[in-house]
Amino acid sequence: MEETRNRLSLTPVLLLTAILACAGCGKEPAGQNAAAKAGGPKPIVVGSFLSLTGPTATFGRTTQQGIALAVQERNAAGGVSGRPVQVLFRDNQGKTQETGTVVERLITADHVVALLGEVASTQSLTAAPIAQQYGVPMISPSSTNPAVTQVGNMIFRTCFIDPDQGYAVARFAYDNLKARKAAVLYDQRQAYSVGLRDAFTGWFKKMGGTITAVEAYSSGDSDYSAQLGRIRDGHPDVIYIPGYYTEVGTIAIQARNLGLKMPLLGSDGWESPKLTEIAGNALDGCYYSNHYAPEDDSPQSKAFVAAYRQAYGTTPGALAALGYDAANLLFDAMTRAQSLDGKDLAQAIAQTRGFVGVTGTITMGPDRNPKNKSMVILEIKNGQPTYVTRIQPPDEK
Amino acid sequence: MNDLFQTFVAGLRLGCIYGLVALGYTMVYGVLRFINFAHGDIVMVGAWLCFIVARAMHWTGFTAHPPLYAAAFVLLISMTACALLGWLTERLAYRPLRRAPRLNVLIAAIGVSLFIENAGQLRFLFGTEPQAMPSLLPRAQTALITLLGVRITVLDVVIGLLAVGLMIALDILVFRTRLGLAMRAVAFDDAAAALTGVPVNRVVGMTFIIGSALAAAGGFIFATEYHNLQQPAEMSWILLGLKAFVAAVVGGIGNIRGAMVGGLLLALLEQFGGRYVSNDLRDVYVFAILILVLLVKPGGIMGAQVTEKV
Numbered sequence: 001m002e003e004t005r006n007r008l009s010l011t012p013v014l015l016l017t018a019i020l021a022c023a024g025c026g027k028e029p030a031g032q033n034a035a036a037k038a039g040g041p042k043p044i045v046v047g048s049f050l051s052l053t054g055p056t057a058t059f060g061r062t063t064q065q066g067i068a069l070a071v072q073e074r075n076a077a078g079g080v081s082g083r084p085v086q087v088l089f090r091d092n093q094g095k096t097q098e099t100g101t102v103v104e105r106l107i108t109a110d111h112v113v114a115l116l117g118e119v120a121s122t123q124s125l126t127a128a129p130i131a132q133q134y135g136v137p138m139i140s141p142s143s144t145n146p147a148v149t150q151v152g153n154m155i156f157r158t159c160f161i162d163p164d165q166g167y168a169v170a171r172f173a174y175d176n177l178k179a180r181k182a183a184v185l186y187d188q189r190q191a192y193s194v195g196l197r198d199a200f201t202g203w204f205k206k207m208g209g210t211i212t213a214v215e216a217y218s219s220g221d222s223d224y225s226a227q228l229g230r231i232r233d234g235h236p237d238v239i240y241i242p243g244y245y246t247e248v249g250t251i252a253i254q255a256r257n258l259g260l261k262m263p264l265l266g267s268d269g270w271e272s273p274k275l276t277e278i279a280g281n282a283l284d285g286c287y288y289s290n291h292y293a294p295e296d297d298s299p300q301s302k303a304f305v306a307a308y309r310q311a312y313g314t315t316p317g318a319l320a321a322l323g324y325d326a327a328n329l330l331f332d333a334m335t336r337a338q339s340l341d342g343k344d345l346a347q348a349i350a351q352t353r354g355f356v357g358v359t360g361t362i363t364m365g366p367d368r369n370p371k372n373k374s375m376v377i378l379e380i381k382n383g384q385p386t387y388v389t390r391i392q393p394p395d396e397k
Numbered sequence: 398m399n400d401l402f403q404t405f406v407a408g409l410r411l412g413c414i415y416g417l418v419a420l421g422y423t424m425v426y427g428v429l430r431f432i433n434f435a436h437g438d439i440v441m442v443g444a445w446l447c448f449i450v451a452r453a454m455h456w457t458g459f460t461a462h463p464p465l466y467a468a469a470f471v472l473l474i475s476m477t478a479c480a481l482l483g484w485l486t487e488r489l490a491y492r493p494l495r496r497a498p499r500l501n502v503l504i505a506a507i508g509v510s511l512f513i514e515n516a517g518q519l520r521f522l523f524g525t526e527p528q529a530m531p532s533l534l535p536r537a538q539t540a541l542i543t544l545l546g547v548r549i550t551v552l553d554v555v556i557g558l559l560a561v562g563l564m565i566a567l568d569i570l571v572f573r574t575r576l577g578l579a580m581r582a583v584a585f586d587d588a589a590a591a592l593t594g595v596p597v598n599r600v601v602g603m604t605f606i607i608g609s610a611l612a613a614a615g616g617f618i619f620a621t622e623y624h625n626l627q628q629p630a631e632m633s634w635i636l637l638g639l640k641a642f643v644a645a646v647v648g649g650i651g652n653i654r655g656a657m658v659g660g661l662l663l664a665l666l667e668q669f670g671g672r673y674v675s676n677d678l679r680d681v682y683v684f685a686i687l688i689l690v691l692l693v694k695p696g697g698i699m700g701a702q703v704t705e706k707v
Binding site: 053054055057058093188215216217220221222223225226227229230233246247249250253257258274277278279280 | 400403404407410411518525526527528529548550619623624625627628629633636668671672676677679
């Protein structure tokens, strides 16, 4: 009797474990490149950690596609100094704990020579100290928080930084939209959003505008009526929402329902097809700053857009372009580096001058950020982001 | 005045969701004396099922024109499926542990919760990206009446009627029917109830079925009201489940009328605090009131006067 009871109670537990194990199988990170399996010279292994699943998955996936395209083109053209390049993509599920584990494993178990990642600054800030500690160069394609590259001499980026991005939106709001009163609604859980809040409010006040309210939300919130109500009290001309696309769409709908009709302004975190899918037409007539517009008519951009369309069937966004640029910049540095040792490679990346990428010409500054990268402002028209203007970073900091 | 009323309406909207979800926590606690931590995940499943059904019927997207019965159809499917899921969790994970120490059941509940959350991330289930849930009601955002300058939309009225209707139905079921009597009997003393011929297992199963169906209704309201379905679960669903649990405790755990009152109270507190004091402390109010209630009136606001526990 006793035995039967034990078996009975164990059955469901075993069943659940079995199903759970199966569920785990499906989540293994994307496979390795085919290049490694072919004979010939040993491939150069680069690690990439991205949020391929999770709340900001479209960031990770488009970046991955950009990097993969760069690798494919490079290997087709003979690789780096005769050796093929292999990129190991690892998923961090958009979680900081996971980023730490994944990066550590890429360095110690897979022995990668360099790291490419992440999009979200919070994730890059988790990975950077690890890369720095092990002396592995890391290039973040699109983390815009200034603190990322301040971690140490191994950490680089290929995008502009938030103080400049905040400036661009403030400049656009003040000059082009003639806004004099602005409110800010930011995500208190994201280093990225907090940094942009400070940059925007600082510049907007310096230009002569007034900030009527600064309100916070947390990633994953769904009701914003309290914050929007407080914002409405100040009657701002624009509302700056430097958040991620996951929440911005809902915020826009609720703002419109509460009768807030002014333009909403945003940052590169808005960049996702999901944005207007969630918002519907609530975001029409709103603007955001970005790294790149597919309408750009430089030859590099045209070639990239064509190749990307052929490979994936969609028009590349800014994150794909930045992933592509980051990978190519790394390959370029590899050909110039004395060896693929962390120190030599980092030195070669730091010496990058006039690298012509899709998102602009990159010259690494002493702070390991690209110098003077310009920004584009996009307007959402009928659910489609369209190019409005290009803004240069400020002369004074 | 306008603004005060606006905040009040926002509180009612949120309160409907908290209340419906809190009912499930409180019913299970009443009958089995344990906290079903997987209940918050049933809400997530309910909300996502609404989206999946709508997508399968091509009712999502810019061009979709869902028929009049769309909302009812989606709600029904979601409630039925969640009822089944709730029954299954009880049958597979909790019933075998019915005579085991309470801690084992609690751990099993956490296991079920993690299982649902992680299985939900599978690509053929909910995936890992946020999705936009469209409103299934035609002209949902048109104002039905404008009261004190606040637009009361068609959606608000439908949601309010649905939540209040379900709560009244539950109240009648528990206090006026034979099944309700059996539930209260099991809650009072399951061994004695069994001796008098109450089919305890079936009654417990029914409790899970009803609680989970109500959770699905909460998920449906969430999906149609806030449009944005997050994934993975820790993004927003876990906090929602926790707050509903707090609502159940504040109202007096085991007490179904208390759960409704607790849900409304918590939502109003959250909205008014967020609007007039500081929005940064929103979650703090919720958990501060939990501590306060546990210190001052551990039985909950409605805990003292009612002896029946269901």
